[in-house]
Amino acid sequence: MSISLYPLASLAQIEQTPSRQDGIPPNLEEDLRAYGCKLIHQAGILLKQCVPLPPLIRFVVYRAMYRKQVAVATAQILFQRFWFVTSMKQFGIGDVGMGALYLASKLEECPIRMRDLINVYDLLLQRAAYTTSPKTLKSIEFKYTPMTYFGSSFYDMKDALVVAEMQILKRLGFHVNVVLPYGTLVNYLRVLGLTSKENVCTRAWGYLNDALQTPVYALYAVPTIVCAAILLATRHLRVPLPSQPPNCWWELFDADWEDVWSVCGYIMRLYRDRDPDEQKRLFTMVSKKGVRKWLEDNGPQLVES
Template sequence: MACMFLAGKANYYPRSVKDVIFAGHQLMEKDDPLALERFNNKEEMKRHKELIFLAERIVLQTLDFELNVALPYTPLIEALNEFQLSHHFALGQAAWNFVNDSYRTTLCLQCKPNQIAAGALFLASKFVKIQLPSVGGKTWWQVLNVTARQFEEVCNQIVDLYENDNQPPPLPRLPQPLPPPPSPLGLPLPPMPPRPWPLPLPPPLPLPLPLPLLRLPPLPLLRLPPLPRPGPPPLPPRPRQLRPGLPPLPPRPRPRPGLPPLPPRPGLPPLPPRPWPWPPNPGTP
């Protein structure tokens, strides 16, 4: 489950650790219908999360944090284009399937991607009965930069996988019938008759009788008076703002009531009234 959790994040398809736990236990404990009920407990779910996080760190340290892994699919497609066999659908599909089945073995840890692609291409050519061509005086395995011994080892391991699959699988475990409930009077109950399989279909439901169509008179149209449209609300008073950077003006002093006016300064005669309009200056021409 830690590898599934890490592979989802490495291939930009992340899934929550809770979904990974549920999916893993659904596959591992198919025969136990109460397996997933244990995870309703928060302590049990927390313990499984910590185990997955620990296993994820172990996998990353084992791989030396190298997640950019080359796959055999790219050299396989390049080889089909090099041999001008990309139009042959049966050959490409068979080789693709052989590469998929190679992941059920440890070939991805033993051989390079081009070696696995060469072995899958050779098995596919034998399966569809096509001879692989040579390009530029080189055999097809030399074009893929693979020796004959290397792709033969890949072919042998894939063939061994299919030979092991031909063995008869173990019989599935059938569910055991539940014991009959005890009798409230303590008397033995008669055995229940066997239930037929497949179960008989229930009888079809009777079709409802067709109801006569009722034609109702049209309803009169009601004309409602137009609703009064309220006007826009009054705008709030705009606060007075001072210019930024200028200090506020000091308060203007007000005269105190009850004080007499200041007397004129002594020693200065009052100014005579000036005539109007002013007389012309005699010194001017």
């Protein structure tokens, strides 16, 4: 990552990520990133790291009160940054997701018990394995089987968690500063006079949350991402804003139109339909072993930028 107060990926890292150099197609890498962030979010919910936000119309978010929610968002951003300096062939998205959430909980002063985090990820991975099981086995209702207290599986996951946390710090050069966009969104909506439209506020807030599943927080500055969320919300709800030169509302916030439109594209790709085979492929590639097996079966698929 480029060295700055808020690190962003360099042009070379964007054009050819380490995973792409190892033969993972861009679309597959993007899907694996999104799935890894979903696991982080699901784990945060089960660990009660996500709490309900106050009514958006009030626009009052106290960092101390909602620190746990902040930890989950921070973990997702660190997770996305990590894959610009490391290949998915070297580390699994499940292990790195655990490490990112464990590290973020420390950074935001709401630490998680290591055993609880490992148990939750084990539950999520077992449920994913059940989802990909043959239809004959799906007739049986899913039931979680906890790991034995002194079993080797727990200690293997514990070692992977510790290594992942260490590697995130090492490979990011301890640049773990994260700026979340919610305060900026509040200010921009006030400037645009949209605070009275609760549906716009809610939808824009939701787009910012969904954007955590994409690499945009490691690619673009926060004002650009916030402008993209407002653009999507207002266009979907048909709320008019000045968009013709020389009175383009996003220029008020020093955002470039091409960058804003690019962020919109990243977010909208999350909502595309996926066939069951694509979903099953993601579930089987949570670990680095699954990624390596896929590369062996399909061969390297290097794609020129």
